[in-house]
Amino acid sequence: MHSSRARLLAAPRALVAQSFPSTASVRWQSTAAAPQSSTKTKPKSAPETSPSFVKNIFCGRLVTDQILPYPNVLTEEQTENLNMLIDPTEKFFQECNDAARNDELERVDEKTMQGLREQGAFGLQVPTELGGVGCNNTMYARLVEIVGAHDLGVGITLGAHQSIGFKGILIAGNKEQKEKYLPKVASGEHMAAFALTEPSSGSDANSIRSRAVPSDDGSHWILNGSKIWISNGGIAEVFTVFAQTPVKDERTGEMVDKVTAFIVERSFGGVTNGAPEKKMGIKASNTTEVYFDNVKIPAENVLGEVGKGFKIAMEILNNGRFGMAAAMSGTMRSSISKAVEFAANRNQFGRKIHEFGAIQEKLARMAMLQYVTESLAFMISSNMDSGSKEYHLEAAISKVFGSEAAWWVTDEAIQVMGGMGFMKESGLERVVRDLRIFRIFEGTNDILRLFVALTGLQYAGGHLRAIQTAIKNPTANLGVILDEGSKRAIRAMGLSHSGPLPDVFLSLKDQALDVAKTVEEFGSACESLLIKYGNNVVDQQFQLNRIANAAIDLYCCAAVLSRATRSLELDLPSAQHEKKLATVWVNEACSRARYHIKGSRSGSTKSDFDAMTSISNDLIENGGLVAGRALGF
Amino acid sequence: MSMKILVGCKRVIDYAVKIRVRPDKMGVVTEGVKHSMNPFDEIAVEEAIRMKEAKKASEVIAVRCYSTIQQETLRTALAMGADRAIHVEVPAKDCENLGPAQVSKVLAALARREGASLVLLGKQAIDDDSNATAQMTAAHLDWPQATYASKVSSCDGKLTVTREVDGGLETVEVSLPAVVSADLRLNEPRYATLPNIMKAKKKKLDKLSLGDVGVELRQHLAVVAVSDPPTRQAGVTVDSVDSLIEALRHAGRI
Numbered sequence: 001m002h003s004s005r006a007r008l009l010a011a012p013r014a015l016v017a018q019s020f021p022s023t024a025s026v027r028w029q030s031t032a033a034a035p036q037s038s039t040k041t042k043p044k045s046a047p048e049t050s051p052s053f054v055k056n057i058f059c060g061r062l063v064t065d066q067i068l069p070y071p072n073v074l075t076e077e078q079t080e081n082l083n084m085l086i087d088p089t090e091k092f093f094q095e096c097n098d099a100a101r102n103d104e105l106e107r108v109d110e111k112t113m114q115g116l117r118e119q120g121a122f123g124l125q126v127p128t129e130l131g132g133v134g135c136n137n138t139m140y141a142r143l144v145e146i147v148g149a150h151d152l153g154v155g156i157t158l159g160a161h162q163s164i165g166f167k168g169i170l171i172a173g174n175k176e177q178k179e180k181y182l183p184k185v186a187s188g189e190h191m192a193a194f195a196l197t198e199p200s201s202g203s204d205a206n207s208i209r210s211r212a213v214p215s216d217d218g219s220h221w222i223l224n225g226s227k228i229w230i231s232n233g234g235i236a237e238v239f240t241v242f243a244q245t246p247v248k249d250e251r252t253g254e255m256v257d258k259v260t261a262f263i264v265e266r267s268f269g270g271v272t273n274g275a276p277e278k279k280m281g282i283k284a285s286n287t288t289e290v291y292f293d294n295v296k297i298p299a300e301n302v303l304g305e306v307g308k309g310f311k312i313a314m315e316i317l318n319n320g321r322f323g324m325a326a327a328m329s330g331t332m333r334s335s336i337s338k339a340v341e342f343a344a345n346r347n348q349f350g351r352k353i354h355e356f357g358a359i360q361e362k363l364a365r366m367a368m369l370q371y372v373t374e375s376l377a378f379m380i381s382s383n384m385d386s387g388s389k390e391y392h393l394e395a396a397i398s399k400v401f402g403s404e405a406a407w408w409v410t411d412e413a414i415q416v417m418g419g420m421g422f423m424k425e426s427g428l429e430r431v432v433r434d435l436r437i438f439r440i441f442e443g444t445n446d447i448l449r450l451f452v453a454l455t456g457l458q459y460a461g462g463h464l465r466a467i468q469t470a471i472k473n474p475t476a477n478l479g480v481i482l483d484e485g486s487k488r489a490i491r492a493m494g495l496s497h498s499g500p501l502p503d504v505f506l507s508l509k510d511q512a513l514d515v516a517k518t519v520e521e522f523g524s525a526c527e528s529l530l531i532k533y534g535n536n537v538v539d540q541q542f543q544l545n546r547i548a549n550a551a552i553d554l555y556c557c558a559a560v561l562s563r564a565t566r567s568l569e570l571d572l573p574s575a576q577h578e579k580k581l582a583t584v585w586v587n588e589a590c591s592r593a594r595y596h597i598k599g600s601r602s603g604s605t606k607s608d609f610d611a612m613t614s615i616s617n618d619l620i621e622n623g624g625l626v627a628g629r630a631l632g633f
Numbered sequence: 634m635s636m637k638i639l640v641g642c643k644r645v646i647d648y649a650v651k652i653r654v655r656p657d658k659m660g661v662v663t664e665g666v667k668h669s670m671n672p673f674d675e676i677a678v679e680e681a682i683r684m685k686e687a688k689k690a691s692e693v694i695a696v697r698c699y700s701t702i703q704q705e706t707l708r709t710a711l712a713m714g715a716d717r718a719i720h721v722e723v724p725a726k727d728c729e730n731l732g733p734a735q736v737s738k739v740l741a742a743l744a745r746r747e748g749a750s751l752v753l754l755g756k757q758a759i760d761d762d763s764n765a766t767a768q769m770t771a772a773h774l775d776w777p778q779a780t781y782a783s784k785v786s787s788c789d790g791k792l793t794v795t796r797e798v799d800g801g802l803e804t805v806e807v808s809l810p811a812v813v814s815a816d817l818r819l820n821e822p823r824y825a826t827l828p829n830i831m832k833a834k835k836k837k838l839d840k841l842s843l844g845d846v847g848v849e850l851r852q853h854l855a856v857v858a859v860s861d862p863p864t865r866q867a868g869v870t871v872d873s874v875d876s877l878i879e880a881l882r883h884a885g886r887i
Contacts, residue, residue, distance in 0.1 A: 080704075080705065081830070081831065081834070083705065084705050084708055084709065084712070084825075084830050085827050085830055087669065088824045088825050088826065088827065088830070089827070091824060092824060118824075118826050119824070119826050119827055120826050120827035120828035120829075121827065123828075124827070128828070128831050128832070131828070132828070133827045133828055133830075133831055134831055573665075
């Protein structure tokens with residue numbers, strides 16, 4: 001929880017006022033945004049304005065700048081480059097890499113590693129002048145999708161290296177650090193790793209105990225501590241390490257510990273690692289403990305500023321999450337093609353099994369989940385590429401949704417294939433084992449749900465406070481109050497004041513309207529939660545979970561409506577198929593979202609939550625189940 | 634040594650694509666279909682690069698003639714290791730009529746223009762299967778030719794080429810300049826790596842018109858119709874060996 005709270009505080013606030021689509025709140029936004037541009041003395045009540053779709057639905061507002069039209073930022077040249085990169089990457093994974101063998105060896109076969117080095121796969125986003133391939137996020141996502149379709153173990157080896165291992169150097173490193181480290185990590189000569197997690201510090205990342213103290217002459221730092229579950233821990237030469245460092249508190253003048261990020265080379269001495277961990281999946285990826293024993297780090301190896309390490313850690317993780325959604329959409333693509341092939345050819349009861357409704361529903365749902373995940377991944381990568389800094393909730397949602405969708409899809413692919421799916425030979429059991437970790441690492445899905453809900457509520461809360469302040473001085477803030485007053489009045493009468501999502505293709509208008517109405521309901525539920533619990537809302541995890549689930553569904557709806565709209569407008573051969581995917585998805589997701597919204601505010605569910613708290617307490621007290629056996633013995 | 638090698642890079646429908654005949658029966662569907670470098674040309678490019686790496690050649694020039702669309706074939710050759718590329722632009726309307734007769738003229742003109750001492754081509758393209766461009770190019774240039782090469786070694790201005798022929802291998806020696814066409818077993822082409830693909834963008838790619846190389850295209854043949862292979866007739870089940878023999882006899886098969 002602390003980490004989520006700290007994240008909330010760290011969330012970038014200053015954002016230029018953007019032009020928003022015509023809803024009743026336009027006037028409010030421009031009024032409220034004005035003081036932002038001024039100095040630090042801005043009144044506390046000035047709410048942050050964000051182009052993030054997800055943040056704004058917490059205020060019941062549709063802000064579609066990052067959603068519609070479905071973004072594609074690739075220039076003609078980048079498209080051509082990407083097209084050229086896809087083929088060799090696909091060929092490499094089809095012909096040179098053997099995922100089953102890597103799984104069995106519990107490491108990536110050296111021949112594959114060498115091939116990956118030659119391919120340039122270790123430096124996809126490193127600028128070409130520093131020896132990388134120079135991909136932007138969208139190009140990276142498309143290539144990672146190929147990796148995800150073939151071998152998640154290799155995917156983690158690559159991802160731990162570049163998506164988190166040296167990403168800090170890429171986004172927060174200075175010129176010297178970049179020039180010194182990036183060429184060697186891009187070529188794969190040096191592997192990189194991200195060292196944050198510790199035995200006593202998992203989701204609560206701010207509580208790490210590794211500590212670095214400056215030497216007397218200030219020329220270097222001395223690092224001590226240990227990290228666990230470090231991907232590439234046994235093979236990395238370059239580590240991004242997070243450790244507590246003594247920092248002078250500006251207000252009190254006292255020395256306090258704050259997290260700082262360091263670039264640590266194994267060759268500094270004092271860096272050792274444990275044996276590779278035995279794991280359920282992604283066995284090919286090397287996972288170890290890493291120990292730092294009086295490691296001398298040169299002063300110039302501080303990444304970013306001293307004491308700002310936590311923010312860098314979060315930036316790195318936020319920055320890499322879309323990649324997981326991209327990889328997952330590739331994994332699903334591959335699982336689905338196996339299931340489809342089987343369903344199309346398998347005869348039972350004198351018919352092909354795909355002629356049975358039970359199988360048809362499975363295949364259709366698999367296709368929808370893949371479509372949603374892929375739509376999210378590339379929407380977010382495009383938003384990031386066009387310079388948005390407001391993608392954190394969206395990226396968190398893509399990680400949560402993608403990891404759960406891929407798990408379900410691959411599990412169902414096994415189900416479609418029956419006994420055959422359970423056999424190693426089908427190649428799916430490895431994928432299921434590999435997939436399991438995606439719901440856990442880089443921010444568990446549970447923590448990310450809280451992150452989405454709390455960041456969204458904090459954003460909504462900022463706007464709520466602005467109204468409360470305005471009410472204290474009504475004459476000066478008449479516009480705010482009138483806007484807000486009428487919005488509430490309309491809501492109270494059960495009328496909707498918002499139209500459907502603008503710019504959605506005509507044949508999807510019903511769905512767009514459904515989303516708009518549900519967003520409004522969602523906003524009102526968030527407002528009641530804030531009014532009811534105030535700051536204590538952070539402790540209402542049952543409700544927060546439901547709020548997050550609704551937010552996830554609503555963002556997914558917006559993403560698929562946008563993508564299907566684009567396909568319909570371009571009249572792609574798959575347009576009508578995509579329209580069906582979007583229609584069914586939105587119909588079901590909106591009703592699911594309404595169910596969650598209701599769950600977050602109704603009295604009867606609240607008493608169920610209380611009962612569940614108490615059931616859990618009983619279990620803990622009893623050291624296990626409380627009820628005896630059904631037979632009585 | 635200063636041997637310049639010219640390699641041809643044709644862009645064809647990818648070998649893995651299921652070919653569909655156009656509704657007007659005058660060609661096959663190419664729009665929205667995956668294309669890649671003709672696999673035999675890829676082998677030729679690889680061989681040329683290996684000769685350069687073995688210091689047997691000074692420069693590898695990848696060439697292609699077609700309309701301006703899709704430079705990726707030449708870019709792939711550059712990413713594999715060709716030094717530079719030349720694209721001879723053919724007006725889009727004339728592209729349909731490009732065959733070995735026309736392309737060989739362009740290649741011969743380029744070989745003269747560049748002072749190449751070896752023209753290395755794929756033995757045939759997998760789309761039209763003509764298997765004539767190398768031979769015609771040699772004729773235009775009046776150079777010796779060695780076709781279906783499965784091994785090439787060079788020494789003292791001569792090439793020793795092992796050719797795959799019916800019933801075995803034939804080894805021939807040709808003096809340079811010469812035209813060689815690559816067969817399947819000549820080598821295994823390397824992958825274009827991602828960093829090299831990006832670096833290849835900085836390599837020189839010249840665009841020339843047909844006028845620049847002094848070639849006028851003439852059409853020698855017209856496509857009358859393109860059709861799918863006949864679909865297989867459904868079989869019948871016979872209940873005994875005797876009736877099978879009877880059926881085969883009836884069909885005139887035995």
